[in-house]
Amino acid sequence: MSHIASRLSAVKPSASMAVSQAAKDLAATGIDVIDLGLGEPDFPAPAHITEAAFEAARKERMLYTASLGTPDLRKAIAGKLKRENDLDYAIDEIAVANGAKQIIFNALMATIEEGDEAILPAPYFVSYPEMVKLFGGVPVTPACPAENGFRLTPEVLEASITDKTRWLFLNMPGNPSGAVYSEAQLNALGAVLAKHPRIMVLSDEIYEHIIFDGRTFVSFGAACPELRDRTLIVNGMSKAYAMTGWRVGYAAGPRNLIKAMATIQSQSCTSVSAPAQIAATAALEGSQDDVAEFCTAFERRRNLVVEGIAKINALRLDPPEGAFYAYIGCAALIGATTPSGQTLVDDVAVTKYLLEEGHVAAVPGSAYGLSPFFRISTATSEEVLAEAVKRIGAAVGKLEN
The missing domain is CATH 3.40.640.10 (Type I PLP-dependent aspartate aminotransferase-like (Major domain))
Known part of the structure; x- marks a missing residue:
């Protein structure tokens, strides 16, 4: 067996990557999962950027x-x-x-x-x-x-x-x-x-x-x-x-x-x-027009998620001032009971429940050092975000306090 350096014993793998993998594993069973674990824009890179690299690689060593x-x-x-x-x-x-x-x-x-x-x-x-x-x-x-x-x-x-x-x-x-x-x-x-x-x-x-x-x-x-x-x-x-x-x-x-x-x-x-x-x-x-357009789209998505989460009484989300995430407070869910009889003891349990019951992948706040919260990425389409918020609301609605 290979020896692994002791310095790695205190280091954990990326939580957001782990959540994304869990979403992929569930999706592989045929379930429609919305993966909001990774922060990755869904836009293609602006065309003039990829063209510059392509042309240079074609013409030069x-x-x-x-x-x-x-x-x-x-x-x-x-x-x-x-x-x-x-x-x-x-x-x-x-x-x-x-x-x-x-x-x-x-x-x-x-x-x-x-x-x-x-x-x-x-x-x-x-x-x-x-x-x-x-x-x-x-x-x-x-x-x-x-x-x-x-x-x-x-x-x-x-x-x-x-x-x-x-x-x-x-x-x-x-x-x-x-x-x-x-x-x-x-x-x-x-x-x-x-x-x-x-x-x-x-x-x-x-x-x-x-x-x-x-x-x-x-x-x-x-x-x-x-x-x-x-x-x-x-x-x-x-x-x-x-x-x-x-x-x-x-x-x-x-x-x-x-x-x-x-x-x-x-x-x-x-x-x-x-x-x-x-x-x-x-x-x-080059042109920065796409950067501004991306920001405008991210702000629309932020607004959609803020408005949707506001309708779910047990959750709290102050409007994020930038980036493309929603860090959603879920203190009111701690101690709640799931339809299968499980108690949500922390935000890790909350995100596990949202994935299994709502088929929405989110990252627990404990990964970011502040609980009880969960993070979803808003770097995807408005249609997908609207469906994700709907699923989160339905899953929360099934809990008993």
Whole structure:
């Protein structure tokens, strides 16, 4: 039997991927399942992006690229950061990797020592704590309840800091909550961080273009320029451009950190594939009309789900401010009895019931560090979402308290 490294003993597989697999397994038995477990836009990538990669691959040899990414792509990223976020970064302060997750993985590998702590405001993206633990770090997960808009407050941040704190992660708009921070709210967090010079900030901004109700996105880097030398801005192509399978993420940050991340990448995957980098360059430098159209569609879908869930008395959903998820409160369902006589003891049991009875796959809030909730992705058609909400309502209606 193969020996598996002990460092993996504390790391769990992705909960959203596990839910999606459970949905596929049930569907394989012939049951019509609506899988709302994964956050993946249902739109095709804009045509000019795929055409750019196709034409380049047809005409040129696709060779190794620099580990940090092609100069053309890093110039395009620098241009985007200046144009959209008012941030100035040179190309040697920019790294490209196989998705934003690999960016985060590389950054943590480059910085985390055994016992270092990372503050991950809950609810958090499922992979954050697992990556921290993989490198011997300790996730610190302060609760950021719905009453606070799922946002980290300065007081909670200050109370979470110890002499071992190495990172603060911010995700805005947030997965799973959709929470967005204003400039004033970021300034208040920055004032706390200014007193703790050892702490670095990872600002995951991959949903920045999916933002609702006329809000304006503010990058942490723009709100707190005084923390530039310890801020890593993380972004990527997957969500805004519907390019999940292309696997292109990027970061902008301090040169020494970017250089360390490049070393890791050079000794692991070498680089992102050349055609994918060409596609990403075309995305950033070409028309942004599709990005705006996608956002408009996501907002319509958000509205449909909010209105539908509001009619289910036992559930709670405050309108998400961005991203394409609904993080639905289900506290009133805990303790309820299913038609088969089972008691719903937690949100894991709730999602199991919704899959088995309603044939809707959702991810339990425990995967994101804040219960009792469940997350559904709204990155699918209005027709599918309407049917999913109908099924959820019917399943809830069969419970007895």
